[in-house]
Amino acid sequence: MGVLLPTLAMCLKKLKEVKESADLTCKAKHTFKRSIEYELQHSNIVFLQVFTVLVLVAAAVAQGPPYGAPAPSYGAPAPAGPPRYDFNWKVQDQPSANDYGHQEARDGYDTQGSYYVQLPDGRRQLVSYTVSGDSGYLADVQYEGEAQYPQQGYGQAPAGYSYN
Template identity: 40%
Template structure:
């Protein structure tokens, strides 16, 4: 019983390790696709998006995200079986930090002042 389970697990691992099983494959071969999305929520400060397309053998894409310091990060990438995943990361905009802070928070000593 244990040896049968071991054989099944080894066969499943070998099937998943085969690089020919990379991506959706049907009788006619890999299927080309393309998609994109964008999210921009000014209330929460969320701003990001992605675009990707594939010819069935290689893929090309880009995603962007607004960073908390005010810059925009862009990652342009390609991927295929020969070169793997190759990414180029770039930034635009200037880093912004608040120059003025609010008043210091002061807590009363020995519980004084609040009853």
């Protein structure tokens, strides 16, 4: 009986360890199962959110803009014919040395005009242009006067300084 008791105690101890191990395995399986269920639920929620956004975007694109051109609120007169106009303006301000202007005339698809500006170097730039139908913008650029460049110098050095 002396040998049987320690063997029986050892068997009970082993049985207890196996039971605890089985409990842990069951808990691990249960935790793993809950983890998988959570991930599936979470991925389903994300999928539903993405799907909802895509459906809303597709619906918005299919409808087009929710507005159209406004209806005329008055009886706008129809054009009386091809466009015709003539204008000119100029600025001459001696204190600031500003001198520029513009003139243009249009009759249907033919436009002609010119503009000028006083340049900082003292010259006057004149641009004459025409547009006839689909010919595009044709410009003739001319300059009047001689460019004047002031002497660039820094003057004399202050007393006690010298440039080497």
